[in-house]
Amino acid sequence: MGKSEQRWRRGMSRRKALSGLASFMAASPLLHAQRDPWPLGPHRRFLGFDEMRDVFDFEPIFRANVPLAVYDYTAHGTESEFTLYRNRDAFDWVELIGRGGVDPAAIDTSTELFGHAMPSPIMLAPTARQRDLHPDGELGMHRAATTTGTTMIVSNASSLPFTRIARGAEGPLWFQRYATREMEPNRVALGDAQEVGAQTIVVTIDQQASYYERDLHVRHTGGAPRRVTRREPQPDAPNPYRVSAGRLWYEWSLFDDLRPMCEVPMLAKGILTGDGAKKCLERGVDGVIVSNHGGRALDYGPSSLEVLEEVVEAVAGRVPVLIDSGFRRGSDVLKALALGADAVCLGRASRWGLGAFGEEGAQRVLEIVNAELRQAMAFAGVASLAEIDRSIVKTNFP
Ligand SMILES: Cc1cc2nc3c(=O)[nH]c(=O)nc-3n(C[C@H](O)[C@H](O)[C@H](O)COP(=O)(O)O)c2cc1C
Secondary structure (H helix, E strand, O other), rough: HHHHHHHHOOOHHHHHHHHHHHHHHHOOOHHHHHOOOOOEEEEOOOHHHHOOOOOOHHHHHHHHHHOOHHHHHHHHHOOOOOHHHHHHHHHOOOEOOOOOOOHHOOEEEEEEEEEEEOOOOEEEEEOOHHOOOOHHHHHHHHHHHHHHHOEEEEEOOOOOOOHHHHOOOOOEEEEOOOOOHHHHHHHHHHHHHHOOOOOEEEEEEOOOOOOOHHHHHHOOOOOOOOOOOOOOOOOOOOOOOOOOOOOOOOOHHHHHHHHHHOOEEEEEEEEEEEHHHHHHHHHHEEEEEEEOOOOOOOOOOOOOHHHHEEEEEEEHHOOOOEEEEOOHHHHHHHHHHHHOOOEEOHHHHHHHHHHHHHHHHHHHHHHHHHHHHHHHHHOOOOOOOOOOOOHEEOOOOO
């Protein structure tokens, strides 16, 4: 037997090498960082409505109900989706300290924002095109919100015009706006929204130029909501290779222009630094939403939970601080409240509920997260939101 054959005999077989690699990957902390259930993974069959136990149960049903393009539009984050996953990882880095001693039945989650009483600090984040998820669309989502006493922020990109949603709305209603560079369309949109009852205006400033690679790689053709066709390079764009220049013009002075158009409180959504929050306050903003758009804005940015305290410190109680991005469980909500948030908004969680079972599904999602919040508060030994403080958590952010 020649030398090279000897080496081959003694060397690791392909099978061994692969099995070694698999064990290495399985033990890798990278894989273990994300321990949430995943779509279809833990299920051997589809669960029925009465079997829904936590928010993750809704995702596979939603996924099975809609075209892949619609599922991907909800699921994806920007580019490598680092921030998308970090939003969930961040909850692993905050420990809850269980002191107990509180009867869950005695727990009070009520609060107040901008003079409006709310039974819970859990709200609905603005998310686009809800009729793609279920025919109930934003009308069903808003009814679910009303039934559960939840405040809903209606997206600028809703399937139905805000005025139509407002006509059927009984519960609280906020309006979110992506500002246009020309101020006249902003004036009209904000005027119309306030006329039909918008109680606050949320101005989203973080999604300046995002790019979802999943759409391209799966090559969704036809069908809603995002028809991805081959786009020719645009020679005049700052980056001609598919990077949108849509909102790259945003500057802080935008708030100077929009403030006089708002008779109701105006919030800035997409704040991730203390400095950004201070700039908003200098320009008359009445509240901030700490958000990275659910990992759909700038990839490789931090999770919103990690930067929450910095923003809370900068704001120093002058205006309410809300947060979203990655919230799925009541314990997630409690962690944010302990780190100083006044309210927490659910994005994808509410879309999974609506997409799985329509209005009833969205309602059940809200009921579940609220029940989980009460349970987590009982474990932590806090009977009301006023009793929640930094002492019930320990942070281990990297
Ligand atoms: C499918 C989808 C559509 C969204 N549309 C909007 C929108 O129209 N306006 C907006 O301000 N934010 C939008 N967002 C961001 C949400 O308001 C929120 O910041 C994000 O969903 C929070 O992260 P989560 O989905 O992990 O909860 C959207 C998010 C998703 C997932």
